Amino acid sequence: MCSPPGCGHGNRIWSVTLSPSQTPDEPAAEAARQLPPATVSRLTLYLRTLNALLSEGTERVSSEALAESAGVGSANVRKDLSYLGSYGTRGVGYEVAHLSRKIAQALGLTHEWRVAIVGAGNLGRALARYAGFESRGFDVVALLDADQMLVGTEIGWLRVTDVADLEHTLEKTRANMVVLALPAAVAQSVCDRVVDAGIHSILSFAPVALSVPAFVNLRKVDMATELQILAYHAQRLADPRLDEDRPGA
Amino acid sequence: MCSPPGCGHGNRIWSVTLSPSQTPDEPAAEAARQLPPATVSRLTLYLRTLNALLSEGTERVSSEALAESAGVGSANVRKDLSYLGSYGTRGVGYEVAHLSRKIAQALGLTHEWRVAIVGAGNLGRALARYAGFESRGFDVVALLDADQMLVGTEIGWLRVTDVADLEHTLEKTRANMVVLALPAAVAQSVCDRVVDAGIHSILSFAPVALSVPAFVNLRKVDMATELQILAYHAQRLADPRLDEDRPGA
DNA sequence: ACGTGTGAAGAGCTTCACAGCC
DNA sequence: GGCTGTGAAGCTCTTCACACGT
Numbered sequence: 341m342c343s344p345p346g347c348g349h350g351n352r353i354w355s356v357t358l359s360p361s362q363t364p365d366e367p368a369a370e371a372a373r374q375l376p377p378a379t380v381s382r383l384t385l386y387l388r389t390l391n392a393l394l395s396e397g398t399e400r401v402s403s404e405a406l407a408e409s410a411g412v413g414s415a416n417v418r419k420d421l422s423y424l425g426s427y428g429t430r431g432v433g434y435e436v437a438h439l440s441r442k443i444a445q446a447l448g449l450t451h452e453w454r455v456a457i458v459g460a461g462n463l464g465r466a467l468a469r470y471a472g473f474e475s476r477g478f479d480v481v482a483l484l485d486a487d488q489m490l491v492g493t494e495i496g497w498l499r500v501t502d503v504a505d506l507e508h509t510l511e512k513t514r515a516n517m518v519v520l521a522l523p524a525a526v527a528q529s530v531c532d533r534v535v536d537a538g539i540h541s542i543l544s545f546a547p548v549a550l551s552v553p554a555f556v557n558l559r560k561v562d563m564a565t566e567l568q569i570l571a572y573h574a575q576r577l578a579d580p581r582l583d584e585d586r587p588g589a
Numbered sequence: 590m591c592s593p594p595g596c597g598h599g600n601r602i603w604s605v606t607l608s609p610s611q612t613p614d615e616p617a618a619e620a621a622r623q624l625p626p627a628t629v630s631r632l633t634l635y636l637r638t639l640n641a642l643l644s645e646g647t648e649r650v651s652s653e654a655l656a657e658s659a660g661v662g663s664a665n666v667r668k669d670l671s672y673l674g675s676y677g678t679r680g681v682g683y684e685v686a687h688l689s690r691k692i693a694q695a696l697g698l699t700h701e702w703r704v705a706i707v708g709a710g711n712l713g714r715a716l717a718r719y720a721g722f723e724s725r726g727f728d729v730v731a732l733l734d735a736d737q738m739l740v741g742t743e744i745g746w747l748r749v750t751d752v753a754d755l756e757h758t759l760e761k762t763r764a765n766m767v768v769l770a771l772p773a774a775v776a777q778s779v780c781d782r783v784v785d786a787g788i789h790s791i792l793s794f795a796p797v798a799l800s801v802p803a804f805v806n807l808r809k810v811d812m813a814t815e816l817q818i819l820a821y822h823a824q825r826l827a828d829p830r831l832d833e834d835r836p837g838a
Numbered sequence: 839a840c841g842t843g844t845g846a847a848g849a850g851c852t853t854c855a856c857a858g859c860c
Numbered sequence: 861g862g863c864t865g866t867g868a869a870g871c872t873c874t875t876c877a878c879a880c881g882t
């Protein structure tokens with residue numbers, strides 16, 4: 341793991357875009373294509389529902405129905421969709437096919453995304469075989485590991501390649517996204533190599549905070565963290581009086 | 590992500606309920622032991638760092654160092670920790686062992702959490718073997734599946750049991766949390782049974798919105814969603830000019 | 839009548855900046 | 861000098877409520 345705090349540069353995950361007042365010139369044009377992060381993540385949920393509706397032949401859908409199937413409020417749905425433009429019809433709803441196309445376009449799913457998974461342990465192998473990626477437009481093009489026992493074996497329709505050749509594999513497969521399914525101890529060094537190889541989009545499952553340059557997009561999924569958050573709420577329900585020495589109490 | 594930040598957030602966990610205008614008597618006392626959700630998810634990150642420091646013998650840590658290793662700002666760390674009480678020493682920092690204990694306590698990790706994983710597909714098996722759960726105080730006590738080919742086999746140190754006996758298994762193993770690693774199609778019905786069996790904390794990996802009673806805590810992790818969010822940002826960096834075309838005009 | 843689109847109000851979170859204590 | 865604790869300011873996101881189009 342990273343030696344004591346201070347093994348280098350401390351960069352923030354996904355640049356803050358700060359500058360409260362960048363150029364006061366053209367705020368609207370820039371802002372117009374900046375979707376709020378919360379909206380982006382909900383758009384993926386709407387898209388999932390829309391695609392389900394599409395394949396069952398439904399033609400129109402209301403914000404109420406979309407809200408229901410995404411687990412949010414309908415006002416929220418309408419606000420989110422309004423960032424994309426006025427694609428609904430008042431008194432009627434949204435046309436499923438059209439809206440689906442618009443969301444996919446806004447999310448950049450028209451592009452071809454080629455994903456390399458680094459780490460062929462339990463999780464990496466599970467991800468490599470997960471059909472959900474392919475079906476949603478993400479091509480898993482490589483699976484890498486450092487373990488020589490795994491290199492060369494086949495997982496799903498992929499052959500595991502040596503992480504020593506990471507740069508070469510990424511270039512050859514023209515991967516433009518990387519999923520890190522690695523132990524915490526090696527995650528940062530592999531991450532650095534991935535960034536140096538020109539990858540700007542990384543999804544990490546390693547239970548450690550990775551530091552990356554500001555221009556790199558890093559998202560983290562940590563299953564133990566999720567369970568701990570559940571534990572917090574569960575404990576609160578179970579034992580409503582947990583007044584330790586809290587301020588204000 | 591919690592994602593980073595962001596994170597696609599959970600859905601209406603615990604909802605708003607009592608804040609608006611409960612009893613105007615004692616608002617502060619109740620509010621005092623309600624940690625902001627964003628704080629809760631960062632506390633898990635601090636705890637991870639603290640435990641690492643603990644095992645390497647470091648005794649004190651500053652908010653700056655904690656911030657660095659969690660990927661947030663130091664003011665944020667201090668604010669978060671201040672919700673727990675004043676456990677730091679000005680001019681010095683925080684005592685690692687003490688702070689670690691306080692956070693674990695606040696998160697409810699003193700409790701014993703017994704997790705049942707439903708679904709022994711690729712992901713379920715990977716989760717069952719994931720050492721990160723055990724090491725952080727979560728005991729995986731059962732692994733269930735509907736596939737008769739899998740029932741009875743051993744994964745890690747667990748024997749797969751039949752999901753038909755779900756209620757019985759949950760009771761017998763005294764599980765108090767459930768992880769759903771199921772296909773979307775069956776997730777809701779299994780979820781309903783899990784809730785009926787008295788489980789109030791559920792972590793779902795199924796790519797579908799589950800509906801649960803308000804008193805149930807449901808968190809979702811969706812890997813395809815994470816990739817789509819990355820795609821959005823990557824596309825923005827690659828192609829700064831996003832076209833728009835108005836619908837009818 | 840129905841359901842979208844949207845300013846405005848409200849709630850929550852982050853960042854700042856500095857007082858207070860070691 | 862160094863670092864915590866915290867009001868206040870600023871920002872983002874959510875919710876409300878209703879005008880508007882069909």
